[in-house]
Amino acid sequence: MLQEIIKFIVDILKVPAVLVGLIAMVGLIAQRKPLADTIKGTIKTILGFLVLGGGAGVVVSSITPLGDMFEEAFQLQGIIPNNEAIVSMALNEYGTATALIMAFGMVANIVFARFTRLKYIFLTGHHTFYMACMIGIILTVAGFSGWQLIFTGALTLGLVMALFPAIAQPQMRKIIGSDDVAFGHFGTLGYVLSGWIGGLVGKNSPSTEQMNLPKNLSFLRDSSISISLTMMIIYLILAIFAGPNYVENYLSSGNNYLVYAIIQAITFAAGVFIILQGVRLILSEIVPAFTGFSEKLVPNAKPALDCPVVFPYAPNAVLVGFLFSFVGGLVGLFVLGKLNSVLILPGVVPHFFCGATAGVFGNAMGGRRGAMFGAFANGLLITFLPVLLLPVLGSLGFTNTTFSDTDFCGVGIILGNMARFFNKEIIMAIMVGIFALLVIYNYAVKPKNLANKEDDK
């Protein structure tokens, strides 16, 4: 009897969809929500996870021929970085690890904010989810399993959730002119680089906001449209280079090769669209619970919010940043081609969101010139970092897509390479050591008197 109960519990925990449902349910019960809301929220979360899996199938069906055409045309592996695509593929194998690392990582974020000087609560839920997945993949490939995987993963996630907003905060203050909100989006390394370069090159450069720019690129804001358009261009180029014979004989079962290319391109966008619906459903109960707990437990922490929070402060820099980041991506692609390495194609979504944000940071630190050079540097960074990430992703390094934003790559490259030199126990000790040092620093070193620093009660 006991055996059967244990087996039942283990079987439940083996199904990631049920596991995220349980996590949502715990959050709902802890908030003392009415029974109807609890049932509704739990089912919605499970539904979201299954919808996400369905989207994965659609994305994979459209991205596999892309890799085939690439091989045929250039004899190289070509990759389109897209977080949604890689996460949806990874969840088959790493779903349980992702769900648990995410849940305990949020707890760890609150613990970091409560007991260290990194008083930031990371509220961009989808990035928390993707980062949990990335950490789960890297640690599993490095040989972690069981409680060690979840413990080390959650501690790492909690650290990066509190650390990256802290890194961005000095520049963030400059952009919005106050210290009330922080910046929470895992492209921080690119933004801080952009701001730093802006500060170097942008002496006396006027702000981008004094330029008159056409406003007609705003339709790119609609991510499903912009994904469709760029994928169409990429697929059409590849179909032409691979040639009609190859495409019609091996891939499209006789359909015209250009029609096939266009349909596959929009199918990719459709897959991402479905995945995002799933992600929204998964997060719809978990994020409010997380927000509620963090407000209660760490009332003096700053919320770290998604990219668009800085867009209104410099709408022109958004456009300049996107264009120059994209140019950086194309230059990077050309360099990779010369090196005969894996090719990283510029995806419009990372360049639009990360490039645009890099433009805003660059502009704040160095005006027009800062926005241009900073965003260009960001474009190069999101082209080269994914190449370095591939070797530590295990078999997921061969799927024609990968993580797109700088911090996923940065954290992945550091963790993955740590695993090459240290064994599991040492990596665990390092993470615990970092936490302990931060706590000791918080209680031993008197804070410098900041004008708007609240007293630590």
Place this chain on the structure above:
Amino acid sequence: MKIMAVCGSGLGSSFMVELNIKKVLKKINKEADVSHADLASATPDAADLFIMTKDLAASSGIPEDKLIVLNNIIDISDLETKLVAYFDNH
């Protein structure tokens, strides 16, 4: 009554706006079904009221009487003023 918060990818910032809308509704004692979505899903019949930032409003295709435009995503008092005005007029 359905209210929909909208942003470019319908993930991060529209979600924060949704949570803020819920806070304001609680404060002014109004009931509504609040959700968040991306621009492509925000068709005029999807909700009774849409809330988004200035940069999206122009290309959204939502009629003006169903639209609240925010100058700043994080400014909850601006949101409250505009929501109260909306409820006074409808």
